[in-house]
Amino acid sequence: MFVVGELINGMYSNIGSAIKERNKKEVQKCALDQIACGADALDVNCGPASRQPLVDMPWLVETIQEVTDKPLCLDSSKPAVIQEGLKASRNKTIINSTTADQDKLDILVPMASKYQAQLIGITIRSKGIPQNKDQRLELAAFIVANCQEQGFSVEGLYLDPIVLPVNVAQSQMKDILESISEFKIISGPGPKTILGLSNVSQGVLLRSLINRTFLTMAVAYGLDSAILDPKDKELMDALITAELILNKNIYCDSYLEAYRKKLNS
Amino acid sequence: METQLVLEKWAGTISAMVIGAEKKDGGSRAHTVKIGGQSSLPLLFKEGGIPNPPAIAFEIWDIPPQDWSEELLAPYGKSIENPFDWADKCVNEFKAQLLCVKMQGAHPDFGDKGPKEAGEFISALLKKVSVPLIILGSGDDAKDNLILPACSEAAKNERCLIGCAVQENYKTLVGSVLADGHNIIAESPIDINIAKQLNILISDMGLNLERIAINPTIGALGYGLEYAYSIMERARLAGLSGDKALASPFICFVGQESWRTKEAKVSPEQGIAWEIITATSFIQSGADLLVLRHPKAIQKVSEYIGTLFKKQGNNLRG
Numbered sequence: 001m002f003v004v005g006e007l008i009n010g011m012y013s014n015i016g017s018a019i020k021e022r023n024k025k026e027v028q029k030c031a032l033d034q035i036a037c038g039a040d041a042l043d044v045n046c047g048p049a050s051r052q053p054l055v056d057m058p059w060l061v062e063t064i065q066e067v068t069d070k071p072l073c074l075d076s077s078k079p080a081v082i083q084e085g086l087k088a089s090r091n092k093t094i095i096n097s098t099t100a101d102q103d104k105l106d107i108l109v110p111m112a113s114k115y116q117a118q119l120i121g122i123t124i125r126s127k128g129i130p131q132n133k134d135q136r137l138e139l140a141a142f143i144v145a146n147c148q149e150q151g152f153s154v155e156g157l158y159l160d161p162i163v164l165p166v167n168v169a170q171s172q173m174k175d176i177l178e179s180i181s182e183f184k185i186i187s188g189p190g191p192k193t194i195l196g197l198s199n200v201s202q203g204v205l206l207r208s209l210i211n212r213t214f215l216t217m218a219v220a221y222g223l224d225s226a227i228l229d230p231k232d233k234e235l236m237d238a239l240i241t242a243e244l245i246l247n248k249n250i251y252c253d254s255y256l257e258a259y260r261k262k263l264n265s
Numbered sequence: 266m267e268t269q270l271v272l273e274k275w276a277g278t279i280s281a282m283v284i285g286a287e288k289k290d291g292g293s294r295a296h297t298v299k300i301g302g303q304s305s306l307p308l309l310f311k312e313g314g315i316p317n318p319p320a321i322a323f324e325i326w327d328i329p330p331q332d333w334s335e336e337l338l339a340p341y342g343k344s345i346e347n348p349f350d351w352a353d354k355c356v357n358e359f360k361a362q363l364l365c366v367k368m369q370g371a372h373p374d375f376g377d378k379g380p381k382e383a384g385e386f387i388s389a390l391l392k393k394v395s396v397p398l399i400i401l402g403s404g405d406d407a408k409d410n411l412i413l414p415a416c417s418e419a420a421k422n423e424r425c426l427i428g429c430a431v432q433e434n435y436k437t438l439v440g441s442v443l444a445d446g447h448n449i450i451a452e453s454p455i456d457i458n459i460a461k462q463l464n465i466l467i468s469d470m471g472l473n474l475e476r477i478a479i480n481p482t483i484g485a486l487g488y489g490l491e492y493a494y495s496i497m498e499r500a501r502l503a504g505l506s507g508d509k510a511l512a513s514p515f516i517c518f519v520g521q522e523s524w525r526t527k528e529a530k531v532s533p534e535q536g537i538a539w540e541i542i543t544a545t546s547f548i549q550s551g552a553d554l555l556v557l558r559h560p561k562a563i564q565k566v567s568e569y570i571g572t573l574f575k576k577q578g579n580n581l582r583g
Contacts, residue, residue, distance in 0.1 A: 250503050250511060252461035263465070263474075263510040 001239055002041065002225035004073050004094075005034030006198060008060065010047015019046060019056050027060060028067045035068060037230040038260055042068070043096065044085065045075035053081045058088035065091055073120075073227070079107045086115040093117040096227075097160065100125045100139035105146045118156045119147070120194055123179070129162065133175035136161050137182055144186050158194040158225060159183045165202040166210055173200075173214070180221040192224040212238040219243060236260075272312050275505040278304045279512050279553075280475040281316070282448055284363065285397025286424035291446075294423060295395035298363050300478075300553040301514035306501065307551045308573060318574045319548050321563055322363040322399050322556045323355040324520050327378070327386050328370035333558075336533035337524055340560045348386075349393045356394045359563065365399035365556045366390060371412040372403035384415035391420060399426045399450075399516075399556070410437040417441035426450060426516070426554075429480055432463050439470045450516055452480040455489070457496050457503075457511070464510045478554065479513045485522040485529075485543045493517075497550040515551055519544045520558030537562045545569055 007030050010016045018026035031042055042064060046056040053076065061072060071092035074085035082095055097120035098108040112119040121143035123136045130136045140159050147157055161179035164172055184190035200214045201207040212235040215226060219242040230236055240259045244251060252258060281302030286292025298320050305313030327348050330338070344350035348366075355361040370376040371383050378386075387400065400416050402409030414437060417427055421444075428450025430438045435451070442449045451467055453460035460479050468474045479500065483493040497515055504512030523529055523543045529536035540562035544555050548570065557563045 250457060250461055250499070250508060252458050252465060252510070254462055254465045258461070258465055258510055261465075263508065 001219065001223070001243060002192075002194075003039050003230055003236075003239075004041045004043050004194075004225060004227040005031075005037075005039030005230045006043045006196075006227050007034055007229060007231065008042055008064070009045040009075070010050050010056070011045070012047075016047055016049055019050060019060065022059065024063045024066070027063045031064045031068055031070075034230045035070060037233070038236050039070070039230040041071040041073050041092075041094065043073040043075050043227050046081070053078065054084050057081050057085040061085050061088040061091075065089070071118075074117075079104070079111065082108070083111060086111065086117060089115075094120060094158070096120045097122045098143070100142050102146075105143065105150075109147055109150045109152050112156070113150070113152050118158065119152065120158045120160055121147075121191075122160045122162050124162045129164070132172070133179050133182070136175070136179045137186070140179070140183050140191075141186050144191060148187070154187050154191050155189055157191040159191045160194050160196060163195050163197065163199045163214075165204065166200055166214075167204050168202075177217055177221045180218055180223050184222060193222065194225040194227065195223060197226045197228040208232055208234060211235055215239055216242045219246065270311060273306075275304050275313055277505045277507040277509070277512050278302065278314075279501070279504055279514060280477070282426075282475065282478060282514055284320075284399070284424060284426050284448060286422055286446075290424070291422040292424060293391065293395070294397050296362070296397070297424070298397050304505070306505065307549055317553070318570050319552055320363055320554050321567060321570075322365040322554065323359065323361040323560075323563065324365045324367065324518075324556050324558050325351050325355060326367050326369045327383075328376055330369070331375065334524065334530055334536065336530075336536050337558055339533070349390065352390060352394050355560075356396055359560045361396060361563075363397055363399065363554075364390075364394060365401065367401040368403050368409075368412055368416065370403070371408055372405050373408060375403070377408075378412065380411045380415035383412040384419040387416045387419040391423060397425065398423065399428075399554075401428055401450075406431075406434045410434065413438055414441040417445045417447060420447070421445040424448065426478060428452060428478075428516075430463065430467060432459055432466070435463065435467055436470065439467050439472050442476070443470070443472050448476045448478060450478050450480050451513070452482060455482050455484075455492050455496055457500050460496075460500060461508075461510045464513060468510075474509055474513065477513045478516045479511075480516050480518065483517050483519065483522055483543075483547060485519070485526050486539055486546065487528065488522065488526055490543060490546055494546065494550040497547070497552070501551040514553035515547075516554040516556065517544075517547045517552045518556045519547065519552075520556055520562075523562075524558055537565075541565045541569075548573075 046053045050056045073094040073096045075096040098104045123139035201210040279301045285294040285297040299317045302316045344354040371378040426448045429452035451463045500511045523540040529539045544566045
């Protein structure tokens with residue numbers, strides 16, 4: 001599982017103030033803490049309060065790059081902000097994200113090609129959120145077709161079936177899980193799949209439990225990657241155990257430690 | 266039409282281990298022996314690199330062996346009565362590149378040699394022969410925790426391979442091996458989960474995974490060979506797939522297992538055949554280091570390895 005740490009986000013107060021005060025230490029600590037807990041890449045988001053995201057994004061990128069060469073997942077709904085992040089990046093990059101809207105795809109797919117970035121495509125469009133699996137598949141196929149037409153390798157594409165909070169869209173959870181396995185057969189070689197996990201537990205009481213149960217189920221459906229809080233130890237333990245049960249790694253008593261030390265690759 | 270080979274590209278590489286240290290590396294050995302380092306399943310030369318062919322060590326003891334059959338003792342003649350003469354014969358007459366010395370004389374039932382005496386024996390052996398050494402304890406954990414540190418210290422900087430560490434008793438040996446610059450043998454009872462666990466426990470103490478050889482515990486032909494074979498296959502597949510805790514070379518104690526079978530005792534020819542077949546089978550499953558007993562078996566297995574590697578145009582000492 002490719003784990004993207006979600007904690008460098010201006011929405012969190014520590015990162016919000018760090019951006020404002022240009023406090024590199026706080027951001028770098030957050031980056032290293034997540035990596036120590038098992039993050040393979042780091043999401044980078046200036047947050048909704050950023051008044052100058054075009055400047056804040058490259059500052060975050062440069063700050064993080066001083067302490068790690070892990071891939072950076074540049075997270076913004078504004079393509080211009082992502083572009084500023086890409087310009088500043090030496091590390092590998094993932095664009096987070098394009099929707100299934102033609103105008104977005106026309107900007108972000110060529111941008112991903114130009115900067116040799118990977119791309120996350122969310123199966124949502126400005127007209128609205130998909131209501132079932134078929135609508136998700138239709139949007140996924142639209143994104144894949146656009147990438148193929150523009151010469152962007154589908155191997156560099158991650159599809160996100162868009163996770164909704166369990167208390168808002170309980171009836172859709174099974175469809176979301178099934179979409180994970182079905183996205184992979186849209187093309188050959190198939191796209192990878194990713195989830196913005198924490199959304200499943202927005203506004204509910206038992207967030208951590210719901211996150212890890214949903215993640216475990218998604219792993220069984222073949223999920224390749226998730227954007228999550230790697231500092232949630234029980235969540236990471238559940239993830240590692242789910243992969244063990246799927247025979248992705250050979251059991252030993254210290255299998256949690258073996259995973260965290262990156263002894264299995 | 267030419268057949269197209271389906272080749273696997275592996276993410277991982279098996280650890281490369283050097284046994285023995287020459288003068289330039291602080292030791293006194295005339296040469297070193299390299300094992301492991303492959304990025305392919307055994308003998309699939311087109312799939313990835315196989316820089317080192319399987320190596321063979323002659324097994325000797327620090328005392329005249331008590332339970333070796335007449336057929337097995339015969340080729341060593343009178344030399345068997347003195348471990349130094351025995352070692353000398355292996356190296357000078359049978360051209361051994363590597364010796365595996367078992368400190369059987371330290372076992373409480375076989376002479377109960379103390380740490381001082383054991384250390385002195387290793388020092389003397391290092392003076393007598395210039396090939397790299399594998400050093401094994403007596404098999405009595407409590408006693409080995411006393412004598413192996415002395416042997417390790419006596420061979421400091423000679424980069425020996427010392428064993429065996431087991432899950433219930435590894436700390437003392439790891440400490441010594443770390444201090445004196447050796448490699449270690451990690452033994453598990455035909456159990457891949459314990460093999461992985463023990464490697465992690467040893468590396469947690471600070472000994473690099475590259476300095477561990479796995480003793481998977483084998484059985485001879487007809488005595489569970491296939492169980493060890495399949496465990497080795499599975500571990501090798503995991504190691505090549507990127508599981509660093511299982512990407513260790515294998516050491517197989519083929520001689521001791523082959524000669525204890527009742528079939529081996531029927532006739533010298535059959536005993537030799539048993540040792541050869543057991544050894545060559547384990548080469549197929551990934552054995553990197555074979556510890557053998559009968560000079561004739563060793564000669565045949567060496568020829569077999571030579572043929573396999575020569576045919577493929579591979580360099581024997583990569």
